[in-house]
Structure formats: C-alpha cells, structure tokens
Amino acid sequence: MPKREEVLKRYGIRGSPTTGLIAGTIAFFAGFAAVALFGITVHTVAPLLHLNIIEVGWLVAIPLVTGALLRIPFGALVDNVGxxxxxxxxxxxxxxxxxxxxxxxHAILTHSIGSSILGYAxxxxxGAVAGTGISTFASGxxxxxxxxxxRRQGYALGAYAGFGNAAPGIFTAILPYALAGLGxxxxxxxxxVFLVIMTAVFTIIGYDAYYFQLVKRVGHNEAERLAKELGEELIPSGSAIRSLSESARIWRTWLLVIMYFxxxxxxxxxxxxxPTYWTNYLSLGIAMAGxxxxxVYSLITALMRVPGGWFSDKWSxxxxxxxxxxILVIGSIIMMLSHNFALSTVGTIVMAIGMGIANAAVFKLxxxxxxxxxxxxxxxVGGLGSAGGLLIPPAMATFVAIYGHVGYALGxxxxxxxxxLSIIFAIILYWHEHKHK
Structure with a gap:
C-alpha cells in the first residue's frame, strides 16, 4: 500500500481537494443567496412601510453589513479550528x-405590526442576521x-467563487416568478428550506484539509509534516489573532482590500x-428588472470568475x-453616460466581465x-473589501437624492x-513582483 494511502487510512483522514471544493462552493452558494432577496422584495415592502430612497438603499444593503464585517473574524478563525x-x-x-x-x-403583510418604524427595524x-450566510465567502x-x-489556487478559488457567486444572479432572476407563484x-x-438542505449536504461531505484533521490526532509538528507529505502546501499559523495581525502588517494586504472593495x-x-436602477431609471417591469x-449582470459576473481564475494561473x-x-472602468463610464436601455445593457455587461475577472485575480494574489x-x-480582504456592498447602495441613493433622476447614472x-485606483494598485503589485524576482 502506498505511503499516502497508509497515512490516510491510519489516521482516518476523510475528504479530498475535489470534495472540499464542492462542499465549500455549496455552502457559499446557499449562504450568498440571501443577498438577492431584499433587492427584489423591497419593492413590495417599501410602499407598505412608506420608505424613502435613502431608507431603501440601507435596507437592500443591510444583509451585507454582517456579510462583510463578519468575514474578518470568521475567515481568521479558520486558521485556528478549520x-x-x-x-x-x-x-x-x-x-x-x-x-x-x-x-x-408575515406581521407586516397582515398589519400585525402597527408601526412602520418597528417593521423597518x-x-x-x-436582514443583518441572515446576512451572516454571505460571510461564508471568507471562511470558504x-x-x-x-x-x-x-499552482492550482487560481482554478480552485475561481471555481469556488464563480459558482458560489452565481447564487444572487439565479435567485434574482427567478425571484419575481417565485413571488408571483408562491407569494x-x-x-x-x-x-x-433550500438553505437548510444545503447546510445538511455540507455537514455530510464537508471535511477540513489534511492538517486540521491530523492536528487533532498527532499535534502540530507531526500534523504539519504528514500534511505536507500528503501534498498540502499551506499550513496555518494556528491563531486567529496572530493570523489577522500577521496579514495586517503586510502592506500588500491593504492594496488588495481596496481592489476588492x-x-x-x-x-x-x-x-x-x-433592480431599483432598472425600474426607477429606465421604467422596466419588476420581472425584467430581475x-x-x-x-445579464450578476450571473455573468459570477461565472467570469471561473475563467478569471484560469487566466490568473496562466498569466499571473x-x-x-x-x-x-x-474593463470595469470602461463599463462604469458607459453607465454614467447612458440614458437608454441598449447602452445600459452594454455597460452592464462590460462591468460584469471586468468585475468577475478582477475578483478572481485578487484572490489568486x-x-x-x-x-x-x-x-x-x-x-x-473579504471583510473590508465587501464593505463596498454595504456603503455603495446608500451612496448611489444619495446621488439620486441630490441630483434627481440623472443621479441614477451619475452614481x-x-x-x-x-x-x-485599483488599476494603479495592480500596477504597483506587478512592479513589486518583477522587482523581487
């Protein structure tokens, strides 16, 4: 029996890179689906609670509050406990x-809550609690x-984030029909129910990498030696606080945070x-906006992470x-200049391509x-970078509040x-890489 198989059998090691990738992707896909819910359903709830555009902006952003901020401790804790x-x-x-x-x-729709302020709160x-599912990105x-x-990080993380990020796109597209059919x-x-089922699936097939399974049986030093024999290259520091502090001392971490933002x-x-842009600025129906x-936007962005990871492995x-x-900047300029459906569609697709590839490139680094x-x-990177999801919707709503209808484009x-700014930072990283070769 080969030594590798002997180690796996002796210590009862379960799982593999393939099942690890599948399990992590399932968990992220399920957790990230929450981000799609408020963007569509806010149009049903907002009139009932008499919300203005700023309040709508904060409501659609709230799942991203915990989804972003909790990535920092949860991501670091993986180094400690797997x-x-x-x-x-x-x-x-x-x-x-x-x-x-x-x-x-249910209470809002049946008027069991007499105060719109209480319903909004x-x-x-x-929404913040449900947004914890989005924070699975960093731990995943x-x-x-x-x-x-x-050498396979680009492929693995591109596939993980690409298919996991597809959740908002799929759910945003089908949610209007689900609302019509199910209420x-x-x-x-x-x-x-879907989230519960996916959680059960992850429980069944999701196992930690070799080191984390071995350290429970043989201690750190021996676990590190055996894990490396099995092909594991990355070994954690073993402390969440140490992991956070070590990474924080590296200046490149902060460039990546801004790029990911x-x-x-x-x-x-x-x-x-x-959904608010399409319905309010270009007067699309809710199903077409979804x-x-x-x-056209979310699914393309998500799936572009898959080739983006491959590109990053091949060309850095x-x-x-x-x-x-x-590409992202070009798309955003098109959106700023657009005042019709055709041009906005082009701008949306260009932005989707640029953002999807950029996301894969950042996490390759x-x-x-x-x-x-x-x-x-x-x-x-995942936590503070994701704060863009929290801060940008209210900021874009502010453009509308200040400039009126044209603010939807100016945002x-x-x-x-x-x-x-991210182009400049990427050039700095490129220069640094070649300087230290």
Whole structure:
C-alpha cells in the first residue's frame, strides 16, 4: 500500500481537494443567496412601510453589513479550528435570520405590526442576521485554499467563487416568478428550506484539509509534516489573532482590500441596487428588472470568475487584475453616460466581465502574498473589501437624492474612481513582483 494511502487510512483522514471544493462552493452558494432577496422584495415592502430612497438603499444593503464585517473574524478563525465548524456556524445563524425575516414579513403583510418604524427595524435586524450566510465567502476561501497547492489556487478559488457567486444572479432572476407563484412569504420560506438542505449536504461531505484533521490526532509538528507529505502546501499559523495581525502588517494586504472593495463589494452592491436602477431609471417591469440584474449582470459576473481564475494561473494575477479593472472602468463610464436601455445593457455587461475577472485575480494574489496567514488575509480582504456592498447602495441613493433622476447614472462615478485606483494598485503589485524576482 502506498505511503499516502497508509497515512490516510491510519489516521482516518476523510475528504479530498475535489470534495472540499464542492462542499465549500455549496455552502457559499446557499449562504450568498440571501443577498438577492431584499433587492427584489423591497419593492413590495417599501410602499407598505412608506420608505424613502435613502431608507431603501440601507435596507437592500443591510444583509451585507454582517456579510462583510463578519468575514474578518470568521475567515481568521479558520486558521485556528478549520473551516468546517466555522461554516456550519455561519449557515445556522443565517437560518435563524431567515426565520425571523419570514415572521416579520408575515406581521407586516397582515398589519400585525402597527408601526412602520418597528417593521423597518425588525427587517434591518433579521436582514443583518441572515446576512451572516454571505460571510461564508471568507471562511470558504480559506477552507478551499488549504486543500489546494499554489499552482492550482487560481482554478480552485475561481471555481469556488464563480459558482458560489452565481447564487444572487439565479435567485434574482427567478425571484419575481417565485413571488408571483408562491407569494412573498412562500418565496422566503422556499429559500429557507433550500438553505437548510444545503447546510445538511455540507455537514455530510464537508471535511477540513489534511492538517486540521491530523492536528487533532498527532499535534502540530507531526500534523504539519504528514500534511505536507500528503501534498498540502499551506499550513496555518494556528491563531486567529496572530493570523489577522500577521496579514495586517503586510502592506500588500491593504492594496488588495481596496481592489476588492470595488470589484466584489461593488458586485454585491449592484446586485442589490440594479433592480431599483432598472425600474426607477429606465421604467422596466419588476420581472425584467430581475432578469437584467440576475442574468445579464450578476450571473455573468459570477461565472467570469471561473475563467478569471484560469487566466490568473496562466498569466499571473497582477497582469489579469490590470486588464480587468480597465474593463470595469470602461463599463462604469458607459453607465454614467447612458440614458437608454441598449447602452445600459452594454455597460452592464462590460462591468460584469471586468468585475468577475478582477475578483478572481485578487484572490489568486491573497495566498501568494500571505501564505502564512491565509485566513487572516482572507478576512481582511473579504471583510473590508465587501464593505463596498454595504456603503455603495446608500451612496448611489444619495446621488439620486441630490441630483434627481440623472443621479441614477451619475452614481456610477463611484466605480470609475475606485476602479481607476485599483488599476494603479495592480500596477504597483506587478512592479513589486518583477522587482523581487
């Protein structure tokens, strides 16, 4: 019996890189689906609660508050205890939030809540709790990273994030039809059931990488030696605080945070904001707005991460990042100039291509630059970077409040500015890489 098989059998090691990738993707796909819910259903709830455009902007952003901020501790904790327990905890919290949302929506629709302020506060509260599912991104990135060697990081993380990010696109596209067929409560209940089922699937097939399984049996030093024999290249620091502090001391981490703020945080923001843009700026129906957001934008963005990861493996994450952010800026300028459906469609697709590839390129660079603290770096980049999803929708709503109808187009200036800044940062990383070869 080969030595590898002997080690696996002797220590009862379960799982493989392939099953790890599948399990992590399933968990992220299920958890991330929450981001699509408020963007569509807010149009049903907002009139009942008499919400203005700023309040709508904050409501669609609220799942991203916890979805972003909780990525920092949860991502770092993977270095300490492995991803399995962390991801399960996040999904269970998301289920609790979904139950709270269902009960709150039922109370609003049946007028059991007499105060619109109370209804709004409860939606914000349970939306934040449900948004914990979105934070599975960071823990999942670290979870998958430990399963794969550096040369396959682009492929693995591109596939993980690409298919996982497809959730908002798919759900945004089908949600209008679910609302028509099942009603608001039925649609939310169906998603909650889906989340429970996917959590059960992850429980069955999701195992931590070799080191985390071995360290429970033989201690750190021996676990590290055996894990490396089995092909695991990344070994965690073993402490969440240490992982966060080590990654925070590396200046490149902070360039990646800003780059991710506009590519992935911006992706989350537009998944929530575009239904409002399409319906209010270009007067599309809710079903068509869902299709344009879910399929034409969100799904394309998500799936572009898959080839984006392959491009990053082949031509380096730095080069791919430079090109992808240039594409993003071009798309944002088109959106700023657009006042009709055709031009907005072109701009949306261009932005989707650039953002999807950029997201893959950034996370190709995370384990490359911070191999000793992947969980911590993932937490910073995924958490603070995702804050774009929290801050951008209210900022775009502010453009509308200040400039009126044209503000829907002018708001895309945010993507032009931060996209240009990201091009500069990607060039700095490219220069740094070649200087130290």
């Amino acid at each position: 991803g399995r327990r962390i991801i399960l905890t996040q999904l269970i919290i998301a289920i609790i939030g979904m139950i709270g949302l269902i009960l709150t929506l 409860l939606l914000m509260l349970f 990135i670290a979870y998958v990273s430990y399963w794969f060697p550096q 608001l409560i039925g649609a939310y209940t169906a998603w909650a 506009i590519s992935f945080g911006g992706f989350e923001a537009l998944t929530e904001w575009l 299709f344009m957001t879910g399929v 994450g730095e080069r791919v990042a430079i090109i992808s952010y240039i 995370v384990p490359k630059y911070v191999p000793e603290a992947v969980g911590g770096a993932t937490g910073w 895309f200036m945010i993507y032009t500015v931060f996209g240009s």
